[in-house]
Amino acid sequence: MSDQEREYTVIFQPSGRRGKIRGGGSVLEAARSLGVEIEAICGEKKTCGKCKVQVMEGFFEKFGVESSMAHLSDWTKDEDRLLSTAERENHIRLSCLSKVKGDLLLFVPEEARGGKQVVRKKAGKLKYPADPDLRIYYIEMNAPTLHDPEDDFLRVKQALKDAHNAEANRIDLFCLRQMGDTLRAAKWKVTVWLWKDEIVRVVPGKVERHYGIAVDIGTTTVAAYLTDMENGRSVATDSKMNPQVRFGEDVMSRITYAMQNPGKGLQQMHEAIIGALNEIVGNLCDEHKLTRDDILEMVLVCNTAMHHILLKLNPEHVGVAPFPTAMAPAVDIKARDLGININASGNIHVLANEAGFVGADNCGVLIAEEPYNSEEDVLIIDIGTNGELLCGSKKLGVVSCSVATGPALEGAQIKFGMRAAPGAIEKVEIDQETLEPRFKVIGKADWHTHIEDVDAKGICGSGIIDVVAEMFRTGIVDKGGRFVKEAPTRRLRRDETTGQAEYVLAYEPETSIGKDIVVTQGDVRAIQLAVGSIYAGAVIMMRHLGIQKLDKVVLAGAFGSHLNPFSCAIIGMFPDVPIAQIISVGNAAGDGARLCLVNKSKRIEANKMARTVKYLELTVFADFERVFMKAMQFPHMEDPFPNWKHVIDEIPNWKKIAKEKKTADTPANP
């Protein structure tokens, strides 16, 4: 019997999950099938080296005994490249590369575990009054008689017209199936849900309030808002990790996963997100004592890849140049056709995609921020796992572009990068004189100012931007992003194996991962690339519009709203603008979804404006590469934009902060 035909017991620690796994599959697949989340940032492209597992039982047979006895497949050349000798000796393997060949007890190191992201997407007040496509109307009718034997539908239609001047021309089949009995049980006194001109629900008696759900499906996080349809207020929120993270951290990994697993991959990821939406719907309904049948509309925003997977459209083409989407305009789909467990007659509205890499989520940002109505020249940066930029004004019109920031800004492809989950260093400051850092860890209330165990696990996006900006400001790295050898701090050192320079942000005793958390030369380069791409995108857009100087920069997105505007300014994420004009608006994509849920004019506006925004494909601009290369420098030297030195002077309280830091403990060499 071959390995492919046999099943083996595989146990993952520390979760303790176990199950029978058919031989021949990878450990990563085994983990997924057992619901164990292992970070697989590169989407099995053998580049990230993150998906480590430690073999507790089973692996020892690999040494000294014949290969056929091994419980895992042979050590690979890729593992040679991605893992250290110490790791190899410590029985660390990469789960994407090692295949199950026998019973296994595996340990997932903390750094490789998928953690629950800290969701920090809050719902603010909306700028528009509620005037939704979905309305409720209370009506009373006379029962049919032989002199007035009109059918149920036309009777309801007439009552809606008479009492509310509301026009009903259609009725959903699933609603119609229940209406007759409801009308009679309720003695012809009912509340009718009307979606546009379609009757979608009829319930006995008078109902005063009704609710819809707006959802922002991020690559990493799904955030949902239960919304009062009559006043637009968000009455409950829920969020959870996008369970597709199991199949790859970023959109390209997921597209790759779909391509490498034809049919099945897309189906798995589609089911994962539908399942997550159904859980969220359940949670929101339970919280507000509603049934799923009470929900008749959801509005969804997401990037184009998430959009395609959500609708079970092949995402392959959106991942390959020229990146055409399958469907740009907004779509309305019956909930039952997507398997979303709200009322079967309910509607799922997905906002329009603007272009291949500017999705429905950016359409949400667009109508929430309305650059097309702005008197000022504004740049809007929505940094998710990709960067989407909008630029323009009422006068000039609006252009969009997508920049390949890479996942660095969210903590991936950074040596100790991680998502914004507990244990992540999210804010960093470096003392100008001592070059000692202080930082804040998610899950801890206070700033960490002296050596103590704060269970730091890694650095999330806002933290990495902070630390890079601070290293530049304090002279640890130079304009070109190179570490300055002469910088007077013991924290600057060389990695023993690679010889690369690195800055020690947290010493081992401060962490929960048993090693120093450092920022490497490679990390700085990754941030330069990300920041340079945003800056270069902005430059191309401004040039296209003929803008010399921005009036305002808007940072959107859950991630953007946690960035330190000063850090962004210092590293030159965007062209020159007064610090006071750098505004953080939070989850504008989610705001756009909520607006479209409760205001039908905004919904029309969204679909229209998504088409009027001009998408600039940066790669077709001849000098994009040149602009981009220059933009990677801190601060930027690109004409006609002045450099950023003045920003530093604008930053308040630097003196004070520096002083505070002096009083803090300076760590001994650990």
Next chain:
Amino acid sequence: MSDQEREYTVIFQPSGRRGKIRGGGSVLEAARSLGVEIEAICGEKKTCGKCKVQVMEGFFEKFGVESSMAHLSDWTKDEDRLLSTAERENHIRLSCLSKVKGDLLLFVPEEARGGKQVVRKKAGKLKYPADPDLRIYYIEMNAPTLHDPEDDFLRVKQALKDAHNAEANRIDLFCLRQMGDTLRAAKWKVTVWLWKDEIVRVVPGKVERHYGIAVDIGTTTVAAYLTDMENGRSVATDSKMNPQVRFGEDVMSRITYAMQNPGKGLQQMHEAIIGALNEIVGNLCDEHKLTRDDILEMVLVCNTAMHHILLKLNPEHVGVAPFPTAMAPAVDIKARDLGININASGNIHVLANEAGFVGADNCGVLIAEEPYNSEEDVLIIDIGTNGELLCGSKKLGVVSCSVATGPALEGAQIKFGMRAAPGAIEKVEIDQETLEPRFKVIGKADWHTHIEDVDAKGICGSGIIDVVAEMFRTGIVDKGGRFVKEAPTRRLRRDETTGQAEYVLAYEPETSIGKDIVVTQGDVRAIQLAVGSIYAGAVIMMRHLGIQKLDKVVLAGAFGSHLNPFSCAIIGMFPDVPIAQIISVGNAAGDGARLCLVNKSKRIEANKMARTVKYLELTVFADFERVFMKAMQFPHMEDPFPNWKHVIDEIPNWKKIAKEKKTADTPANP
């Protein structure tokens, strides 16, 4: 262990079907569950006495042994009333009344068997050119580039606009899911199916022809027409029994079945008709070498009860005064929502119901015959299991009504009545001098003019109308419908048990049922009631419109098209009209369905005209009862309509026929 907990073996002969049946259920239920069709015309209301079974094994224990040993439940009072002593002695039971209490071998007498109806619904040529809501367009596009990265949908939309000036604003999700790969595989040369403004199918290359299906769902028969959408031609037809017949012969029986089996009954009948439609779709596609995916639209017509069961709407309310339907206007439903196996993105269009008992099938008749465009005053009679009448003209407008003909005109509630299946006597003439009949049996090519075995099994609708008309014409029954004792024929006799007069139409040797086929006084009464109701309905309609005399009578329906207009005239089915102006148009309801399939203007016209036709609820007319009572007389004496004596003179060839009959054998007293 009680009877309800045990299972017994039940075998039905002559079909040989057998199975395990849980004790306590009726024999009729057992038959249904095993797929044995037993006629249950009254819908288990204990009035028809048709659902006979003969107990071959098991029943004998009923006599002489204790009751608990019996394999069937006790003989009932209702069986006393509905079965003769001879039948009781011959171990005949009614299957709806006897419950399974042990193993059984049962024989279903031929007269109680459900037979396959002879379907005689042919498709003629349509009066309108093809201009359907569903069109196909061949388009060629350029592949996306970085300079033109438009999404797939808008690319297709633009090509449709450019090449054909066709407007696409929507795309069905299930179609969208396949479009991207299809466009690329086909190198951007595809044929697009556009339903109104919605893209519903995209296939590679150029397709020249496409097809839709029109279906007339009759209470008894489902007839379907595979139709070329580009020229309206019917290229294949198929039909089958409406499998709901198992649950009751007429609409009221089925409504009753639904009410007596809450939830389950409707579900069973709904699944039965959907299953039948799927079989028909399969047959038509196979015949024309199409796949089910090739079919993107079906248009259905049916009466209101069939309409409700088809859509799985509670039919209860449509069966009780004031008979309001759930939904009068036409509906468009995605095929997938009904479980109909055409293309998942396909549309099911069901024509509008006019009123509680004037359904979508009559809407089909309405737009096929267009009385609202007629210069003449026309009466249209659609006789199915119910009678629906339309009356009016362009000048006067059109009114409709429904008359409770009862099932007599289709052969039910007639002692030897049966459906138009092989063995049914379908045409009858009686010699004026000898009072001897000659008749035609379905399945036999020639008229039956002398005693010989022609396997006659019963009399179908057209036959019973013929024989009653002929008995009246030849003086065997009088104006009041009573048998004339003095009529000089041995065929007129009294039933030994009931004492009722009867006319022997076929002697036992001519039949396959082992007994004489007779027409009873009760049968004549049933026909009088049916015919009187149509006549009275017409009178009320004409009076409402102010019509003194009809210009034309149209007989519609598969049944109507087989009626002998002379017989109808003789028994006074409708008010005075020249014989030449009595026109048979065949399945006008089916014609209406086909028109709506291939012509979008007719579809709009149908929905509109269904609402402009004024429905007259006959029971609210104070003198309806009086008119009806008078109308039961042959020929009618109702003022201002002259009686029908002149009609007989108009009938051609009576002399010739009479002469032929004389030469035929006169049967010996059998």
